[in-house]
Amino acid sequence: MNEIDLSATELVGSIPTTFESFQNLISMNLSNNKLNGSIPKEVLNFPRLSNFLNLSQNCQTAPLPQEVGC
Numbered sequence: 144m145n146e147i148d149l150s151a152t153e154l155v156g157s158i159p160t161t162f163e164s165f166q167n168l169i170s171m172n173l174s175n176n177k178l179n180g181s182i183p184k185e186v187l188n189f190p191r192l193s194n195f196l197n198l199s200q201n202c203q204t205a206p207l208p209q210e211v212g213c
Contacts, residue, residue: 144168150197151175158198160185170195181205 157180
């Protein structure tokens with residue numbers, strides 16, 4: 144699997160660390176849900192996830208990790 148789009152699927156809670164099993168992802172869209180908490184470092188360490196990561200329109204409450212580079 145290279146792409147995953149779970150936008151607007153009413154996901155609730157924190158981003159699961161089980162996404163770490165998708166090491167070949169180049170695109171992940173989790174926008175327009177009710178996700179909260181922090182972004183797991185496992186997600187940010189995907190070697191190929193540089194094309195697209197969309198977490199907008201959620202309820203993220205924690206600051207962005209330093210790995211994001213902002």
